[in-house]
Structures are given as C-alpha cells and as structure tokens.
Amino acid sequence: MRDMYHGVRLEFLQEYLNEFCYKFNRMHFGDGIFDRLVFASIAYKPSFKHRLYGRRVNCG
Numbered sequence: 001m002r003d004m005y006h007g008v009r010l011e012f013l014q015e016y017l018n019e020f021c022y023k024f025n026r027m028h029f030g031d032g033i034f035d036r037l038v039f040a041s042i043a044y045k046p047s048f049k050h051r052l053y054g055r056r057v058n059c060g
Helices: 010-043
Strands: none
Touching: none
C-alpha cells in the first residue's frame, strides 16, 4: 500500500481500500459485474427465525 500511495493517512484508509476493491472488481469481472450483483441479490436467502421467535442467533 505504501509503495502505491505515498503519504497514506489513517483517516483516508477506507477510501484507499474502496478504490482498490472497485478497480479489482472492474478488472476481473468487467461488464458482467452488474449481472453478478443481480444474481447474488436474488440468490440470497436471509434467515428471520431469530426475529420471529425472539431467539438470539448463536454465532459460534
């Protein structure tokens, strides 16, 4: 990171990471990125059982 961006500041670190992710996705997925986003949003199945029955989700 320091080789590419000289004078990296902690307050702008998230913006640097956002730019890297954007460029990475555009380079590897190109024009199909919108189609991948639509497919991922359609295929996602959230679980609402813990909300319906008042249970807490055990993450570990």
